[in-house]
Amino acid sequence: MSFPWAQQYEPKNGFTKWMDSRLPIFRLVHGAVGPGYPVPRNLNYFWNFGVLAGFALMVQIVTGIILAMHYRADGAIAFASVEHIMRNVNEGWFLRYAHANGASFFFIAMYIHIGRNIYYGSYKAPREMVFLLGMVIYLLAMATAFMGYVLPWGQMSFWGAKVITGLIGAIPFVGESIQTWLLGGFAPDTAALNRFFSLHYLLPFVIAGVVILHIWALHIPGSGNPTGVDVKSPQDTVPFHPYYTAKDGFGLGVYLIAFAIMVFFLPNALGHADNYIEANPLSTPAHIVPEWYYYPFYAILRSFTSDFFFIEAKLMGVIAMFSAILVVFLLPWLDNSPVRSANYRPKFRMFFYIWLVDLVVLFYCGGMPAEEPYVMISQIATAYYFSFFLIIIPVLAKIERTTPLPNSITESVLGHDEPVAPVATTKSTSGDPSPQPAV
């Protein structure tokens, strides 16, 4: 895979030699995240978030499996079993808070990772598959998180489930039967809770499978970089290990500090107080909101308040909400600009930043009640969201004058190409797996 100058794997001792001719798993790891994977030398800290998202997924799987040992998915006792975890199970409070906040951190990592992708044009050829698989992971994570939020069986769990499955009821003709089929009843109850639990346990492993495909697809062209210029020579790359294992390790430390602050000091800051009230099918909380990571899409859903030609407002909102995610999948084909990085596309950069602000506005409106002025603001923001993808990006690709690209990655780092060899060459050719003492 990737570049001809990638360091070759050589089994060192008897055991690794024996393994290498039977199950070459060390060779696989060496080439995937070890010294055998050459990576552009100029990656910035935004490139940490793939590893961080992977780490967050592992945290979710580990804490989730343990929580499942104490949780009971039955409408009558689910809420109490979560309180049992919080009060009776040894360190149960820690496991649950880590799981609940871990979900938020997984989404933070994914959002930054996706934002980095769009800014630096990483979705462009030849990395379309990496991008598409990443979006599939994001969609699966949304579904998993939604079902996970239902499990504590609080008011927000119940009403969130009701509203979201109600979206499916908006499909003409078959919607209601599909909704009843999904819930196994006419409203969320034990049947729904149990199947959500089953799927909530399954989907993370599906995500892990897609993550493997995502990394596999990444290793075909190799990692992108902030200039968007292709790797041309060995000077442009450094081996993943130890250079980026170190950089990712540092990033992970910072991430863990932030995570610890949330888990230990602000464990409920990202949650909703109503979810500490047991689910009650007869009373709707005054203001139903989903988890924060859905806010922008929730705002889009609610911004359709009147019928659109022959399509009902309700169906229109649902279509718009799903399209808001699906339109991102089309990015590689909407943007034909040959320049990847927004660093060299001043106009794209400007619209990208407006889009980020737009997302913040949608985020804010999504958490607010469905009243004026929030409805009108989200309508305007929704219009910009879609125009950004469907009008601005395709048009900019045709008319924008980009600024000159550096000739190579090395030039962008050192100011000149063909560096005085020692530094770069020793980096890329040294076969010693531990070149620097860790002191």
Added chain:
Amino acid sequence: MAAVEHSEGAHAPAEAGDGIRRRDFINLAAVSFPAMGVGAVLIPLINNMNPSADVLALSSIDVDLTPIQAGQAIKAEWRKQPMFIRHLTAGEIEAANAVDMGELRDPESLADRTKPEHQQWLITLGVCTHLGCVPLGAAEGENKGEFGGYFCPCHGSHYDTAGRIRKGPAPLNLEVPEYEFMSDTSVRIG
């Protein structure tokens, strides 16, 4: 598997003049047999998720209307869903009848939505037709919305005194379930 056997078979001499060989028939029959089995197995795999017998069994309830004064409403639970049973005042009936049908998103008169002789009893599901929240307005002191009926706080749907959608994202009037009056003071829902 079928495809493999088929391509092997391509080297064998054809047996019948019409181009259909005995091996083609055997392939097809051999594959169709398990395919039917797989098709049949899909039914339980999918249908098990539909409401189970005990869920369907809870399908009718009786409600006593005596304690509900004019102007009041109660919530009952039917199929795990809230029901609104509302005793309309004369003023509310008048307001509902005064509305011009042309203005309505889902045109229905109050008479369409109640039983003859019992126009003062408005019985609807307490489930917003938008995304399924329970609208406010049944209990004392709750926001009844701009049209004096029900108000759904989730995305701001306003229903009038006949439970008809007047404003907001919901497409339809509050659903009127099947019910019948057992006597003047008792109804059976479902």
